[in-house]
Ligand SMILES: O=P(O)(O)OC[C@H]1O[C@H](OP(=O)(O)OP(=O)(O)O)[C@H](O)[C@@H]1O
Ligand SMILES: NC(=O)CC[C@H](N)C(=O)O
């Protein structure tokens with residue numbers, strides 16, 4: 468779940484793209500990049516780090532032009548190296564730069580095809596570089612003259628949808644032509660369109676989340692439809708076309724649980740409202756499992772669980788207190804690469820206010836328990852601060868299955884809920900009791916806010932992979948590759964096992 472943005476403006480876009488990336492920073496903390504075009508040449512700057520660290524004044528000055536794209540990266544394929552920061556660039560045809568949010572499930576197969584049939588060389592382990600080369604190849608195949616028209620572009624996207632599997636929300640820029648955006652036929656990752664009417668004419672922004680549009684004075688127009696492509700040329704004329712044969716809307720449930728900002732509206736549902744609803748349904752579950760009067764106070768684990776915890780407390784008529792304070796200068800721990808940095812950061816990030824715990828029975832609410840890194844530490848901290856009883860509740864159901872669509876949790880072993888009963892998980896995190904949301908209740912919570920969202924991509928909770936190409940064998944290979952990060956180099960691993968994966972440390 469990276470954050471992506473593309474802008475077509477009447478003036479320089481570097482600052483607006485930078486500001487949009489700051490608003491999308493919660494979607495990726497590993498690397499950031501911006502590419503702009505003036506005339507037929509691109510300027511690009513990308514590096515590892517947070518947006519504020521990657522771009523210095525001199526870098527911003529070197530990004531002229533009125534059209535541009537940007538990305539904040541949370542790696543799910545390849546490595547965390549700087550070479551795999553985005554956007555990616557390819558010089559033919561025309562010159563294209565591309566930024567991708569999502570994860571391809573047939574990247575390795577495509578890489579072989581690209582090399583053997585399309586004579587294209589992929590220089591990194593990134594699935595996004597593969598995606599860019601498929602796009603470039605399909606545009607090249609369809610272009611018969613020296614110029615490019617929207618129909619040709621849409622034809623290329625149609626063929627791309629037939630070749631590529633997995634999740635992809637994309638912004639790309641074609642040198643001298645304009646901005647192209649498209650979304651996979653299942654609509655797994657979010658993408659929306661905004662407009663700003665200026666005296667010089669309309670300006671457009673396409674971004675992962677509506678918060679980027681709103682924060683920068685763009686009016687939300689609509690979400691990009693699953694399978695749809697949008698092309699905005701350099702004269703600011705917009706063309707749109709549905710390019711998939713059977714598009715269906717199946718946004719990732721985890722966006723509503725954790726990934727997206729609560730002030731965003733994704734596919735017609737306010738993330739904040741879905742989290743309130745999850746809190747309401749979780750309250751029902753708590754009522755069934757924990758005897759009334761056994762809890763003195765409800766506390767959120769900052770930040771993402773706040774709306775759910777608040778609503779749960781309201782529904783159960785319990786006191787809501789903030790027992791943990793978050794250091795605002797530490798990023799989100801879940802999207803940090805590697806378990807060591809994730810574990811270390813929980814204590815650095817959250818500190819308990821002793822007085823809130825002393826002699827109390829507390830109900831701690833988090834949005835989700837994935838590896839259990841946060842919950843284990845937090846329960847300990849509550850006890851060290853004097854809590855007499857610690858009950859833990861998760862607004863999302865147990866995460867039991869790997870995610871292959873853009874969340875970095877590809878192996879079953881790393882998931883605390885894999886192969887464990889709720890009682891065993893409770894023991895693992897050393898809580899006195901544990902309450903989980905049910906999968907059906909989470910689905911209901913989101914569909915209550917927008918009935919169009921009755922079909923969610925919720926594979927990490929229910930093991931059903933919407934793209935239909937995820938087999939047991941695929942997951943085994945994925946796991947093997949993650950558990951043998953250096954195998955490719957040292958042991959000459961057969962190429963069919965050579966899956967694209969974000970490597971842990
Ligand atoms: O079980 P785990 O593997 O620890 O993952 C789950 C935790 O990670 C996330 O918090 P994070 O600190 O990333 O971000 P937040 O401040 O938005 O809650 C999430 O909100 C949970 O608290
Ligand atoms: N989280 C994402 O969207 C990641 C995009 C891409 N798969 C990468 O690893 O760079």
Ligand SMILES: [Mg+2]
Nearest residue numbers: 768769770771
């Ligand atoms: Mg959290």
